[in-house]
Amino acid sequence: MSTSERLIESTRELLWERGYVGTSPKAIQQRAGAGQGSMYHHFAGKPDLALAAIRRTAEEMRARAEEQFSAPGTALERISAYLQRERDVLKGCPVGRLTQDPEVMADEALRAPVDDTFIRLRGRIxxxxxxxxxRGELAAGLDPVATASTVVAVLQGGYVLARAAQSTEPFQQAVTGVLGLLAGHATAR
Incomplete structure (x- = not known):
């Protein structure tokens, strides 16, 4: 892995673990095994490196979700696969956690890939x-846009509840609950 890749990956990990303020250039360099000169050779500074890391995290999250959304199966099966895929629930969503970071939210450039990810995710759902x-799998009266926002809100809220309880159980209950609501809109075929 190149130095710039190590720096990006280290920044991604640290942002997820510590947030923007808690991610110092020194911590990034130590985790990446790179010196200060190498960091500033590849990136203009911490904001530039953080932006590259946030973009990479957002792209990965969207690509991973697309695996389930574009798979064969009914809409409910694909949404279910997305919601039930393996996740590090107690660490939270790597993009969703950034919304709780005041420094990221205050910086338009850093906030943009976060906002774009949730817009695209809701749109794809x-x-x-x-x-x-x-296709007649779901009730004609189902509002896809409102329901997609509900699915994303429940998923993100499930992460919050799980982290607060230090247990994956609230997350699993949230997923089970939203899938039950969706199943209520399934039509008999």
């Missing part, structure tokens, strides 16, 4: 739900 509705 809405597309899957609309496909299911159009």
């Amino acid at each position: 809405a597309e899957v739900l609309a496909e299911g509705r159009d």
Whole structure:
């Protein structure tokens, strides 16, 4: 792995663990095994490196979600696969946690990939739900856009509840609950 890649990956890990303020250039350099000169050779500074790390995290999250959304199966099966995939629940969502970081939210450049990820995620879930509705798998009255926002809100809220309880159980209950609500919109075929 190149030095710039090690710096990006180390920054991604530290942002997830500590947030922006808690991620110092020195901590990044130590974790990456890179010197200060190497860091500033590849990146203009911490904000530039953080932006690269946030973009990478956002891209990975979207690509991973797309694996489930584009898989074969009904809309409900694909949404279920997305919600039930393996996650490090107690660490929280690597993108969702950034919304709780005042420094990230105050910086338009750092906030943009976070906001874009949630916009795209809600949009993609809405597309899957609309496909299911159009194919007769889901009730005609289902609002794909509102339901997609609900799915994302429940997922992110599940992370928060799990972290607060230091248990994955609240997350699993949230996922089970939203899947039950979605199943209530499934049509008999």
